[in-house]
Amino acid sequence: MSDNKIYQASTTAPVNIAVVKYWGKRDAKLNLPTNSSVSVTLSQSDLRTHTTAACSAAFGPEDTLLLNSSPQDVSGARTQACFRELRALRSALESADPSLPKLSSLPLRIVSENNFPTAAGLASSAAGFAALVRAIANLYELPSSPTDLSRIARQGSGSACRSLFGGYVAWQMGSKEDGSDSVAVEVAPASHWPTMRALILVVSAEKKGVSSTSGMQITVATSELFQRRAEVVVPAHMKAMEKAILEKDFETFAKVTMMESNSFHATCLDTFPPIFYLNDVSRAAIRVVEDINKKAGKTIAAYTFDAGPNAVIYYEEENADAVAGTLKSALGELDGWQGREIKAQSTEGVDA
Ligand code: DP6
Numbered sequence: 241m242s243d244n245k246i247y248q249a250s251t252t253a254p255v256n257i258a259v260v261k262y263w264g265k266r267d268a269k270l271n272l273p274t275n276s277s278v279s280v281t282l283s284q285s286d287l288r289t290h291t292t293a294a295c296s297a298a299f300g301p302e303d304t305l306l307l308n309s310s311p312q313d314v315s316g317a318r319t320q321a322c323f324r325e326l327r328a329l330r331s332a333l334e335s336a337d338p339s340l341p342k343l344s345s346l347p348l349r350i351v352s353e354n355n356f357p358t359a360a361g362l363a364s365s366a367a368g369f370a371a372l373v374r375a376i377a378n379l380y381e382l383p384s385s386p387t388d389l390s391r392i393a394r395q396g397s398g399s400a401c402r403s404l405f406g407g408y409v410a411w412q413m414g415s416k417e418d419g420s421d422s423v424a425v426e427v428a429p430a431s432h433w434p435t436m437r438a439l440i441l442v443v444s445a446e447k448k449g450v451s452s453t454s455g456m457q458i459t460v461a462t463s464e465l466f467q468r469r470a471e472v473v474v475p476a477h478m479k480a481m482e483k484a485i486l487e488k489d490f491e492t493f494a495k496v497t498m499m500e501s502n503s504f505h506a507t508c509l510d511t512f513p514p515i516f517y518l519n520d521v522s523r524a525a526i527r528v529v530e531d532i533n534k535k536a537g538k539t540i541a542a543y544t545f546d547a548g549p550n551a552v553i554y555y556e557e558e559n560a561d562a563v564a565g566t567l568k569s570a571l572g573e574l575d576g577w578q579g580r581e582i583k584a585q586s587t588e589g590v591d592a
Pocket of ligand 1: 257453
């Protein structure tokens with residue numbers, strides 16, 4: 241291209257927290273999971289990635305990515321897969337309409353900012369890759385749906401495919417070898433169950449010890465519990481969870497969420513050598529949630545933990561004092577945690 245015009249587009253993407261967990265890859269190259277998963281998308285006002293994608297003949301020659309002002313390596317297979325797939329879609333549009341500018345051959349300059357600690361077990365890679373894929377899709381003016389883009393974002397980071405939607409989202413594991421049916425779909429929009437809330441207890445904002453990517457690969461290779469989880473436990477949890485969401489049945493939602501978290505962390509412990517993501521503060525949070533539910537005489541709070549010690553507690557708005565209030569005062573006496581209350585869902589996924 242002869243001119244040095246800069247083309248650009250921006251977007252934001254939310255974090256999601258799984259209530260049925262993805263843990264295990266059946267194909268590491270295509271990033272295909274061993275089981276389906278479900279998540280709740282959190283409000284963007286508290287946790288989100290903002291990304292601007294630009295391209296120009298004046299840049300380059302390499303593609304670049306800045307995250308919170310630090311240059312990132314974009315040569316990894318996952319980022320490259322996202323760039324390649326998005327460029328191929330743009331290139332198809334350019335071939336069909338020769339009047340379009342040839343953006344697919346220009347170097348990309350991506351700038352991302354998180355408004356929360358990166359890699360602190362707060363699903364930063366999910367929002368990060370969802371925003372990256374959506375920003376480039378916007379730049380390239382691709383007519384792709386969130387589900388189409390989820391297939392690409394999945395290759396950046398599995399959990400990212402679920403951040404293309406707001407509300408309640410399922411990542412269907414799919415069965416095709418090429419991964420074309422391993423995509424995210426909406427279970428219900430945020431407006432379906434607007435009273436859902438989440439409290440994130442930031443036990444530690446440090447980078448996690450064992451990354452999800454390597455942790456789950458060691459689990460698949462060594463855990464005996466893992467196979468049962470993938471084949472029996474998760475399919476049952478998926479069914480119960482989707483039904484609980486559609487029926488707004490908080491008690492079932494909460495029980496499945498907690499049993500899922502426990503099953504996932506049991507599998508981590510059954511990995512050899514074992515992976516410990518929970519710490520003493522995490523376990524104290526579990527006990528406080530149990531006490532809250534006992535005192536209420538029904539299940540009004542649910543805990544879940546990803547690959548780190550930070551707790552996410554789900555509850556309904558009407559129980560905010562009983563849940564968030566009790567947790568803050570009970571755990572506030574312990575060292576090493578900061579409470580942070582956030583609304584559990586956004587009204588939308590990434591900005592189109
Ligand atoms: C425990 O999506 O970070 O948060 O695909 O290797 O990037 P990669 O893994 P990642 O794993 C998330 C694991 C989890 C559970 C979940 O979000 O479903």
